Amino acid sequence: MPKLSYLRALNRALGDEMERDPAVFVLGEDIRLALTNTTTGLLDRFGPQRVVETPLSEQGFTNFATGAALAGLRPVVEYQIPFLLLLVFEQIANQANKFSLMSGGHTAVPVTYLLPAAGWRSAWGAQHSDEPYSMFPHAGVKTVVPATPADAYGLFTSAIRDDDPVVVFAPIAALGLREDLVAADLGPVPLGVGRVHRPGRDVTVVAVGHLVHDALAVADELADQVSVEVFDPRTLYPFDWDALAASLDKTGRLVVIDDSNRSCGIGAEVLATAAEEMRLIAPPKRITRPDGAILGFSPELDLALQPSRQQLATAIQHVVKDGG
Amino acid sequence: MTEPAQPLPEDLYRTIRLIRRFEERAIDLVRSGDIASGIHPCIGQEAVAAGLGAALRRDDIVMANHRGHGHLLAKGSDPGRLFAELAGRLTGVARGRGGSFHPSDFSVGVFGSTGTVGHGAPMAAGVAWALARAGSDRVAVSIFGDGAVSQGALLESLNLAALWKVPVLFVCENNGYATTLPVETAVAGTITGRAAAFGIPAGTFDGMDPETVFTAAAEGVARARAGEGPTFLEFSTYRFDGHHTFEHVTRLRYRDEDEVAKWRSRDPLGIQGGRILAGQRQRIDEEIEALLDAAVQFALDSPRLRPAEASDYLYATGLQVRGGVADYA
Numbered sequence: 162m163p164k165l166s167y168l169r170a171l172n173r174a175l176g177d178e179m180e181r182d183p184a185v186f187v188l189g190e191d192i193r194l195a196l197t198n199t200t201t202g203l204l205d206r207f208g209p210q211r212v213v214e215t216p217l218s219e220q221g222f223t224n225f226a227t228g229a230a231l232a233g234l235r236p237v238v239e240y241q242i243p244f245l246l247l248l249v250f251e252q253i254a255n256q257a258n259k260f261s262l263m264s265g266g267h268t269a270v271p272v273t274y275l276l277p278a279a280g281w282r283s284a285w286g287a288q289h290s291d292e293p294y295s296m297f298p299h300a301g302v303k304t305v306v307p308a309t310p311a312d313a314y315g316l317f318t319s320a321i322r323d324d325d326p327v328v329v330f331a332p333i334a335a336l337g338l339r340e341d342l343v344a345a346d347l348g349p350v351p352l353g354v355g356r357v358h359r360p361g362r363d364v365t366v367v368a369v370g371h372l373v374h375d376a377l378a379v380a381d382e383l384a385d386q387v388s389v390e391v392f393d394p395r396t397l398y399p400f401d402w403d404a405l406a407a408s409l410d411k412t413g414r415l416v417v418i419d420d421s422n423r424s425c426g427i428g429a430e431v432l433a434t435a436a437e438e439m440r441l442i443a444p445p446k447r448i449t450r451p452d453g454a455i456l457g458f459s460p461e462l463d464l465a466l467q468p469s470r471q472q473l474a475t476a477i478q479h480v481v482k483d484g485g
Numbered sequence: 486m487t488e489p490a491q492p493l494p495e496d497l498y499r500t501i502r503l504i505r506r507f508e509e510r511a512i513d514l515v516r517s518g519d520i521a522s523g524i525h526p527c528i529g530q531e532a533v534a535a536g537l538g539a540a541l542r543r544d545d546i547v548m549a550n551h552r553g554h555g556h557l558l559a560k561g562s563d564p565g566r567l568f569a570e571l572a573g574r575l576t577g578v579a580r581g582r583g584g585s586f587h588p589s590d591f592s593v594g595v596f597g598s599t600g601t602v603g604h605g606a607p608m609a610a611g612v613a614w615a616l617a618r619a620g621s622d623r624v625a626v627s628i629f630g631d632g633a634v635s636q637g638a639l640l641e642s643l644n645l646a647a648l649w650k651v652p653v654l655f656v657c658e659n660n661g662y663a664t665t666l667p668v669e670t671a672v673a674g675t676i677t678g679r680a681a682a683f684g685i686p687a688g689t690f691d692g693m694d695p696e697t698v699f700t701a702a703a704e705g706v707a708r709a710r711a712g713e714g715p716t717f718l719e720f721s722t723y724r725f726d727g728h729h730t731f732e733h734v735t736r737l738r739y740r741d742e743d744e745v746a747k748w749r750s751r752d753p754l755g756i757q758g759g760r761i762l763a764g765q766r767q768r769i770d771e772e773i774e775a776l777l778d779a780a781v782q783f784a785l786d787s788p789r790l791r792p793a794e795a796s797d798y799l800y801a802t803g804l805q806v807r808g809g810v811a812d813y814a
Contacts, residue, residue, distance in 0.1 A: 210618060216648070221607045221641025228611020228625075231596045232546070234618075252638075256599060256608070261801045265580025267591040269801030301799070301806070324801035353804075399804060437811045 164339035165347075170310040171199045171277060171331060173347070174317040175237060179207050182235065185321055188213040188222055189239030189275075197241060197277045219245050223252035223274075230270045231260070237273045237321060243291040246276060246328070254300035257326040269324040275317070279306070279330040280371070280420055281467060283460045290456035290463065294330045294369075295421040298398035298430070303327040303352060305396045308373035310340040312395055315350025323352060332420070334371035355401035357408065361390030364477050365408040367417045367431050368393055372468060376418055379473045387481050397427050405431070406439045413442035414480045418468050423449040443483040446476040489703075492539040494760040495769060497695040500535035501753050502773050504555040507564055508726075510777055511554065511571060511585075515730045519785060520571045523730035524585040525552040530722045532753035533658050534559040536698025537626065540706050546612050546625040548605035549598040551586055552658075552724075556628055561593040564777060568784035576787040582798060602663075603629055603636030606655060610646045613653035613709070624709040626654040632663025634676050643717070647683040652709035654702065655680065655717040658692060664728045665739040680717030692720025693751045696760075723748035 165173070172195075179185045186207075187200060193214045195201040204212040215222045219240065226236035240246060246253075257270045281290040297304040303325055307313040313331060320327035358373060359380055366389055368376035373393045380389035392408050394400055409415060415435050419428035428447035435445055448468040450456075456463040508528045514520040527534070530552070538559025541547070549556040557567055562578055570577030571585045578590040589597040596612060599605045609627035616623045633639050634657060646653050657676055661668050680687035686708070690701045698720060705716030725745065727733060758766050796806060 216644065218641040218644060220604075220638045221645055224604055224607035224638055225611035225614070225642065225645055228548075228596075228608035228613075229615040230611075231608065232612045232615035232619075234615045251601060252604070255601065256604060260597060262798050263579060263583045263587045264589045264591065264597065264798075265577070265582040266798035266801070267579065267589065268596070271801070303804075325804070399806070402807075 165310045165342045167310045167313050167331065167338045168198045168277070168336050170314040171275070171317055172201050174314045175199060176203055176206065178318060178321045179203065179211060184233060185235045185237065186211040186213060187237040187239060188215050188226060190215055190217060190241060192239055197239065199239060199275065199277050219249050220252055223249040224256060226272050227252065227257045227260070227270055230257070230272050231268055235271045235321060237275060239275045239277065241278060242289055243276060243279055243293055244288050246274070246293050250296060253326060253328065254297070254302055258300065258302050261325065270326055271324045272326050273317070273320045274326070274328045275331070276329065277331040277336065279332045280334060281456050281463055282333050283463070284458055287455045287457045292420040292450070294328070294397060295426045297328050298400070298427060299425065302398065303396070304330065304398045305352065306330045306332065306370040307395060308335060308370055308393050310338060311342055311346055312350055312356070314347045316352070316395060318349045319352050322349065327352070330370065332370040338374070350395065352396045353399040353401055354396065355392055355394045355404040357390060357392055359389065359391040361388040361412065363388045363412055364414040364416060364480055365390045365392055365405070365412045366473070366477065367405065367415065369397070369419050369427060372418045372420060375470050376473060379470050379477065383474060383477060387477060389477060402434060405435065409435060409439045409441065413440050415441060415445035416473065416476045416480055417445070417447040418473050419447060419449050420468060421449055422454050423452045443480045446480055448472045448476055486542045486544055489539060489542060492699060494757065495765055497535050497539060497699070498757040498761055498766065499769050499773070500538060500559050501531040501695060501757055502769055503564070503776070504531040504534060504558050505754055506773050506777055507554060507558060507567070510781060511568070512730060514568070514572065514781070520585065521573065524554070524571065525729050526726040527552045527555040527724065529725035529748065529752070530658055530660060530692070531555050532695040532757070533656070533692045533698055533720045533722055536695040537628070537656060537702045539695070539699050540702035541626065542623070544594060544623050546594045546596055546609070546616070546623065548596055548609040548612070548625065548627045549588070550602070550605060550629050551598060551600055552630065553588060553598040553628070554585070557588055557590050557593070557595050560590070560595050562590045562595065565780035565783035568780050569787045572784050573790060574784060574787035575790055576783070580798070581790050603633030603639035605629065606633070606639040607642035607645065610642045610651050610653050614649060614651045617652050622710045624652045624654060624706055626656055628656045628658065630663065631657060631659040631661065631668045631672065631676065632666070633657070634672060634679055640679065643680060643683045643685060643715070646715040647685050650712065650714035652712070653715045654705045654709060655715060657717070657719045658722050659719055660722050660724045662728070662739065665737055667739070676719045677717060685715050685717050687717035687719065689719040689721065692722030693753045693756060695753060695757055725749060
């Protein structure tokens with residue numbers, strides 16, 4: 162089997178779910194021609210009733226998807242640009258995600274929101290470079306950020322099958338990743354279950370999305386000094402707190418690397434929960450974008466605002482030293 | 486399912502009377518504290534709900550709004566279960582989780598009432614599109630006020646519905662005010678002009694006369710069922726009470742008494758009541774009182790919710806979430 166790319170994994174998961182369940186359909190902008198490559202070949206396979214090209218009308222078609230879900234379908238809505246999730250935050254957090262409770266459990270809204278372009282791409286400017294995944298856990302919306310092609314396939318599949326709204330963030334920096342996979346490797350990955358990519362004894366590094374690969378690289382670099390465990394939560398909400406606690410029971414030291422802005426990012430939640438409830442023998446650290454970061458047009462400035470391997474290596478060395 | 490027949494005059498009167506007295510009793514329950522916070526009464530606007538409800542089949546779908554009690558009752562909701570919902574009881578149509586603001590009743594096809602003004606319209610379009618795609622001839626209706634007609638999401642839904650010939654009715658209850666804002670100071674152009682811009686057939690009708698409402702709604706429903714796409718109906722109406730019961734306390738003044746008196750002279754209860762015999766009217770009134778006596782009693786006798794149930798139904802999958810304090814166990 163040839164190597165499977167992250168993008169192709171998303172495309173394959175969507176096609177497989179549409180094949181499996183006639184209630185699944187996809188809507189969004191430029192999806193007939195598969196501008197983002199996630200819908201490649203689907204129009205020919207499934208036709209325009211299941212690959213629904215929309216005008217630029219995000220608030221309208223996000224609520225439209227909620228309605229279709231109330232009527233029994235399983236919409237997958239694609240957004241091209243991170244800020245569009247800010248534009249439709251109300252429609253996801255205040256509409257779709259509240260219908261189960263507001264109806265007293267009489268209905269469900271099984272919509273999947275796919276953002277196959279989360280984060281920074283060089284020189285695309287201040288309004289195309291956000292990483293808004295931490296907003297959704299705050300609002301109680303299920304949120305996944307797959308780091309690998311197999312997890313992209315598996316988490317996207319589970320998101321589509323889930324009866325609640327789920328937002329799928331696919332980081333731009335991970336889209337080109339390829340993995341040697343056989344068909345048997347592809348299957349649903351349950352929501353809310355983290356993954357230890359590399360076991361270690363001294364420090365737990367919680368890494369989100371594409372930063373998992375940076376964490377693995379740093380762990381390799383530091384292998385002769387410190388034994389680093391790399392933990393990928395995969396789902397930010399619901400978070401796999403039990404698995405994090407098990408890791409910290411072993412290491413007692415925590416560093417988080419997270420592409421969110423610093424205030425109220427998921428890294429803050431991980432540190433707070435670990436500090437309140439888990440075993441820590443040294444003060445934890447987090448590496449994030451700065452507060453209110455605006456990544457603009459200049460690559461030098463933008464890179465300076467993003468979490469780096471050097472920052473991670475330094476933080477790991479600090480928590481090891483602090484812990485004695 | 487067969488199409489609803491032309492409603493009998495007494496049936497339309499009965500629905501209007503039911504809604505009117507339901508709302509008046511709900512206001513009593515707000516005053517007694519049995520309904521927390523308050524309600525948005527639809528007193529004066531009952532003819533729209535009654536005429537529209539009569540034009541719909543039971544399996545058609547309605548997305549209502551914050552002034553929605555009448556829409557639920559006209560669609561067939563049980564008054565006792567609706568009072569129970571308003572009083573936050575387990576026996577409510579949404580198990581006490583929707584309240585007056587967001588009631589839904591899936592047993593009669595009311596899928597919800599959103600508080601974001603105008604945003605039910607794209608949802609109703611989505612519902613209708615999904616029903617048509619499944620090969621059914623069911624239709625969906627979005628009901629909103631004049632305050633909704635400049636919301637982007639509503640205008641976007643007109644575009645989508647027209648583009649895709651969605652079997653949806655957009656029903657605007659123009660009661661002249663968005664809370665306190667007069668419609669003349671809020672709407673550039675006309676309300677129906679918005680629909681016309683998207684090529685959607687639109688008309689303005691007397692919303693105080695339930696027979697007029699029925700006729701207009703039935704035509705729109707027939708178009709939708711025939712696959713001819715959306716229709717936009719504007720009904721001129723008036724609310725005799727405040728935007729919300731908090732106005733009984735705040736006494737905001739934004740309408741003059743002459744205007745209120747002029748509209749009260751066209752009370753739908755009087756209009757439709759005048760079309761039936763006095764004895765018939767009296768029998769219906771008595772029947773409604775007995776029904777509502779029992780309904781209120783049912784609601785007040787129903788169990789209250791327990792704090793331990795606060796997170797029930799938060800997720801359709803039953804996901805259990807962390808509480809607001811750390812578990813030190």
